[in-house]
Amino acid sequence: xESVGLHLPTxxxxxxxxxxxxCAYSNSASxxxxxxxxxxxxxxxxIIDIRSNMDxxxxxxxxxxxxxxxxxxSLQIAATQPGDSAVYFCAEIIPTGYSSAxxxxxxxGTRLSIRP
Amino acid sequence: KxxxxxxxRYLIKTRGQxxxxxxxxxxxxxxxxxxxxxxGQGLQFLFEYFSETQRNKxxxxxxxxxxxxxxxxxxxxxxxxxxxxxxxxxxxxxxxGLQGNTIYFGEGSWLTxx
Numbered sequence: 001x002e003s004v005g006l007h008l009p010t011x012x013x014x015x016x017x018x019x020x021x022x023c024a025y026s027n028s029a030s031x032x033x034x035x036x037x038x039x040x041x042x043x044x045x046x047i048i049d050i051r052s053n054m055d056x057x058x059x060x061x062x063x064x065x066x067x068x069x070x071x072x073x074s075l076q077i078a079a080t081q082p083g084d085s086a087v088y089f090c091a092e093i094i095p096t097g098y099s100s101a102x103x104x105x106x107x108x109g110t111r112l113s114i115r116p
Numbered sequence: 117k118x119x120x121x122x123x124x125r126y127l128i129k130t131r132g133q134x135x136x137x138x139x140x141x142x143x144x145x146x147x148x149x150x151x152x153x154x155x156g157q158g159l160q161f162l163f164e165y166f167s168e169t170q171r172n173k174x175x176x177x178x179x180x181x182x183x184x185x186x187x188x189x190x191x192x193x194x195x196x197x198x199x200x201x202x203x204x205x206x207x208x209x210x211x212x213g214l215q216g217n218t219i220y221f222g223e224g225s226w227l228t229x230x
Contacts, residue, residue: 032216043120043206043221044159051216089159093214096172102214103172104149106159 023090030092120222141209148190
């Protein structure tokens with residue numbers, strides 16, 4: 001299928017090194033954040049999430065950091081592997097004030113490229 | 117457990133036509149949301165359905181509509197297609213909504229408008 005990320009910023013990382021992907025979010029009312037990985041021709045795949053009452057959350061080889069003061073989110077991938085090559089998106093969930101309803105806004109994405 | 121299933125995967129339509137895309141959520145998930153993904157605009161939220169009701173809507177014209185059935189399956193419709201509607205349309209499901217729930221995406225439907 002086509003690529004949906006033809007003009008994305010690219011982060012090139014040596015295999016085995018750590019990767020840090022950054023995201024600036026827009027709304028101070030956002031209270032839930034998600035990182036997604038999207039491989040070519042596939043839908044976004046959930047990686048890790050974090051609520052606004054936390055500033056750090058760790059998963060398997062991944063860590064998300066949240067800085068609400070500057071509205072910044074980062075995804076750290078430890079010991080980057082070839083299989084980590086993909087486009088990475090952050091998403092912020094903004095409550096709309098209606099019961100259980102929210103809006104979701106995605107970042108523009110970063111393409112992670114792994115050098116052997 | 118089957119994932120989110122979208123059909124068709126690829127389709128080509130002519131300007132002015134309409135299109136209907138289908139989404140089957142993960143079993144037990146009651147929230148279905150739809151997204152448009154293009155190289156220029158990235159991933160954008162279209163709308164979310166829960167219990168057959170549209171609960172939230174993004175900034176898209178009224179040509180974009182959807183519905184959800186009692187079994188949580190959902191369809192979205194785009195009428196009077198324009199060239200700019202060419203995109204990957206993604207459906208996602210979660211248990212109760214966007215807030216605090218893991219949102220699982222399908223593989224998408226690639227729409228080309230000629």
